[in-house]
Amino acid sequence: MKNNSNNDRNNYICISPDRSWTDLRLDEVWRYRDLIFLFTKRYFALTYAQTILGPLWLFLKPFLTSIMFTLVFGYIAGIQTDGVPKFLFFLCGTAVWNFFSACVSDNAKTFIDNASLFGKVYFPRLTVPVSKVTAFLIRFLIQISMVLIVLLYYCVNGNVRPHFELWIVLPLLLLQLGLMGMGVGIIISSLTTKYRDLSVLVEFGIQLWMYGTPVVYPLSQLPQGWMRTAALLNPVTAPVELFRLILLGEGLFSPASYLWSLGFTVIVTVLGVVVFNHVEKTFLDTV
Amino acid sequence: MEEKYAEMQKAGLAIRIRGLKKEYRLGQIGRTTLQKEIKRWWARKRGLEDPYSKIGQPKRVIGERFMALNGIDLTIHKGEALGIIGRNGAGKSTLLKIISRITAPSEGEVEIIGRVTSMLEVGTGFHGEMTGRENVYLNGAILGMTKAEIDSKMDEIIDFSEVGEFIDTPVKRYSSGMYVKLAFSVAAHLDNEIQIMDEVLAVGDVEFQKKCLQKMRAAARVEGRTVLYVSHNMSTIRRLCDRCIVLDEGKIIYDGNVDKAISLYMGTGETLCREICFTDKNRPYGRYSQKFLIERLMLVEADMPRYAENEKAFFDIDCKALQDMRNVCLRMEFWYQDGTKIGSMLSNSVDTIREGSCRFRLEIDLAGFMAGKYSADIVAYTVGLNGMQELLDGVYPGIIFEVENTPEADRYVEWNHQYWGHIRLRDMRLTLK
Numbered sequence: 001m002k003n004n005s006n007n008d009r010n011n012y013i014c015i016s017p018d019r020s021w022t023d024l025r026l027d028e029v030w031r032y033r034d035l036i037f038l039f040t041k042r043y044f045a046l047t048y049a050q051t052i053l054g055p056l057w058l059f060l061k062p063f064l065t066s067i068m069f070t071l072v073f074g075y076i077a078g079i080q081t082d083g084v085p086k087f088l089f090f091l092c093g094t095a096v097w098n099f100f101s102a103c104v105s106d107n108a109k110t111f112i113d114n115a116s117l118f119g120k121v122y123f124p125r126l127t128v129p130v131s132k133v134t135a136f137l138i139r140f141l142i143q144i145s146m147v148l149i150v151l152l153y154y155c156v157n158g159n160v161r162p163h164f165e166l167w168i169v170l171p172l173l174l175l176q177l178g179l180m181g182m183g184v185g186i187i188i189s190s191l192t193t194k195y196r197d198l199s200v201l202v203e204f205g206i207q208l209w210m211y212g213t214p215v216v217y218p219l220s221q222l223p224q225g226w227m228r229t230a231a232l233l234n235p236v237t238a239p240v241e242l243f244r245l246i247l248l249g250e251g252l253f254s255p256a257s258y259l260w261s262l263g264f265t266v267i268v269t270v271l272g273v274v275v276f277n278h279v280e281k282t283f284l285d286t287v
Numbered sequence: 288m289e290e291k292y293a294e295m296q297k298a299g300l301a302i303r304i305r306g307l308k309k310e311y312r313l314g315q316i317g318r319t320t321l322q323k324e325i326k327r328w329w330a331r332k333r334g335l336e337d338p339y340s341k342i343g344q345p346k347r348v349i350g351e352r353f354m355a356l357n358g359i360d361l362t363i364h365k366g367e368a369l370g371i372i373g374r375n376g377a378g379k380s381t382l383l384k385i386i387s388r389i390t391a392p393s394e395g396e397v398e399i400i401g402r403v404t405s406m407l408e409v410g411t412g413f414h415g416e417m418t419g420r421e422n423v424y425l426n427g428a429i430l431g432m433t434k435a436e437i438d439s440k441m442d443e444i445i446d447f448s449e450v451g452e453f454i455d456t457p458v459k460r461y462s463s464g465m466y467v468k469l470a471f472s473v474a475a476h477l478d479n480e481i482q483i484m485d486e487v488l489a490v491g492d493v494e495f496q497k498k499c500l501q502k503m504r505a506a507a508r509v510e511g512r513t514v515l516y517v518s519h520n521m522s523t524i525r526r527l528c529d530r531c532i533v534l535d536e537g538k539i540i541y542d543g544n545v546d547k548a549i550s551l552y553m554g555t556g557e558t559l560c561r562e563i564c565f566t567d568k569n570r571p572y573g574r575y576s577q578k579f580l581i582e583r584l585m586l587v588e589a590d591m592p593r594y595a596e597n598e599k600a601f602f603d604i605d606c607k608a609l610q611d612m613r614n615v616c617l618r619m620e621f622w623y624q625d626g627t628k629i630g631s632m633l634s635n636s637v638d639t640i641r642e643g644s645c646r647f648r649l650e651i652d653l654a655g656f657m658a659g660k661y662s663a664d665i666v667a668y669t670v671g672l673n674g675m676q677e678l679l680d681g682v683y684p685g686i687i688f689e690v691e692n693t694p695e696a697d698r699y700v701e702w703n704h705q706y707w708g709h710i711r712l713r714d715m716r717l718t719l720k
Binding site for chain 2: 009011012013014015016017032034035037038039041042045046049050117118119120121122123281282284285
């Protein structure tokens with residue numbers, strides 16, 4: 001049994017109702033990093049438990065979606081994709097969007113889904129959203145390998161010219177999208193503890209949000225004017241376009257829009273963590 | 288902060304609670320409109336009364352608010368094993384939830400030195416699809432262990448749980464006994480300085496329970512951990528704890544000696560009386576039905592409920608039937624003063640009872656009750672058509688009485704409640720052959 005006083009000092013806490021809003025206890029989240037890892041592992045273990053195809057679903061879902069998008073948006077609606085092969089364009093877009101939307105919609109359910117767990121034992125609640133983002137990041141990396149194979153095929157044929165020199169930026173972009181998604185998700189989740197209407201809205205809202213983001217069309221296809229401005233104000237637009245620009249070599253980069261997106265990410269992440277921590281203290285009394 | 292810590296360290300305290308209060312809002316929370324909330328906030332800002340609070344209600348309920356804890360002051364030393372007892376709704380669980388940081392207090396503060404393990408329910412986070420081993424890792428991490436710590440204890444945990452080779456099988460294939468044994472083993476092997484337990488010992492078979500109790504006792508007595516234990520089982524409280532508090536209506540009404548606390552909680556600490564009127568305070572589980580109420584109990588031919596061994600006791604019980612009833616029976620469930628339930632008596636059924644007040648005469652034979660204080664809960668029920676009992680009313684406790692020692696020619700040794708039990712069964716016959 002560790003009994004040195006230094007250890008005791010670290011384990012001293014004072015619980016009182018007026019804990020400050022800025023007391024986020026992020027060091028505690030770090031102390032529980034093993035738990036984050038185990039939660040992440042559990043996500044994969046449970047999602048594909050008792051399925052025949054198992055992890056193959058990871059590839060099948062974006063693959064089939066992209067084929068459908070290629071048919072509907074690419075050929076029937078006739079959307080131009082800046083010279084990038086249509087299938088590749090949609091495959092890349094859906095992978096990125098699915099990563100972001102999963103971060104939002106899954107984290108939006110944090111409190112409701114975990115009410116019974118949170119009601120029985122204390123651990124830093126932030127480990128749950130963080131592990132979700134980690135899991136989706138890994139899922140995305142697995143899926144992107146499929147994009148890379150298709151990309152390789154087209155590269156050899158000379159249809160696309162990616163900006164290989166900028167690929168180093170891609171992880172940062174993903175991190176930004178993940179944080180933004182988590183921030184939005186946990187803000188919604190904090191509000192749903194009191195106002196349940198929001199949970200109904202989330203699925204629906206995310207669908208609408210996708211059509212407001214250049215996922216099934218490139219930004220360049222939007223006419224100059226209010227539509228283009230509106231799309232640029234959407235904080236997800238810039239990272240998605242930039243991602244495609246770097247990976248596939250085509251896309252519009254607007255510095256102002258990207259800066260706004262970056263600012264939005266910072267605000268929403270900080271606000272999310274603060275609100276989440278505040279709600280976490282007493283949400284059990286209201287759920 | 289720094290001084291407070293030094294102060295606690297100097298006094299050797301593990302937990303210090305001062306002026307702790309917790310309020311809950313009553314009614315449907317989701318329905319509070321935004322407008323109401325803004326008004327409430329505005330009133331608070333100006334230091335006014337809550338515009339939505341009502342006056343003239345019992346102390347513990349203020350408007351839409353309910354004081355689950357109403358001013359708790361408590362200090363617990365390092366290495367102490369503290370029992371917490373109280374009726375349902377007295378605030379025990381709320382107190383544990385605040386100490387284990389599951390919910391925040393409304394007023395006051397709790398200071399803690401040391402890591403806290405809360406076992407409010409074992410097996411938290413267990414998932415059927417995962418194997419026993421995977422669940423041990425996850426559950427351990429939820430309870431605050433690192434992976435390395437779990438690794439070092441894995442063999443010990445598996446060994447203690449008696450799960451053996453099934454450790455790599457998904458837990459959904461476990462029997463419920465195996466499941467709780469494994470879950471308990473994880474919690475029991477934590478190194479944390481403070482352990483909070485809420486009736487977790489009610490798991491597994493008798494042998495396993497014994498093992499758990501030993502483990503817990505070792506945690507408190509040998510390893511010097513601080514243990515907080517809530518239970519309705521008085522005999523485990525007695526065996527595990529060296530100090531006990533009694534909670535009632537959100538306050539500590541007794542703090543100190545375990546036996547005294549238990550007798551206070553059992554009601555056997557109260558003075559004996561010859562007449563008891565029952566109110567809803569005697570019905571901690573609420574009224575079972577709207578048909579029948581037990582209202583009053585009076586002693587017959589006695590000033591005090593004090594009897595000799597093997598005597599017969601007579602009571603008059605006033606009841607109120609709110610409708611015509613058939614086949615009403617009474618049951619008395621007896622407790623010894625240390626909180627062990629010792630048995631029950633059933634009555635014959637009374638065929639017809641007309642609506643209105645009625646009085647029963649109850650005769651009980653105390654043969655076998657050895658000297659000591661007892662309490663009895665009285666439950667009224669009818670037997671329904673399907674042969675199931677339908678509870679009508681119950682008072683807890685209905686009567687507290689004392690049995691006095693009567694010297695007998697054929698028994699020279701005093702009855703030993705602790706080892707022999709509380710009832711003397713019918714005597715055996717011994718003859719020389």
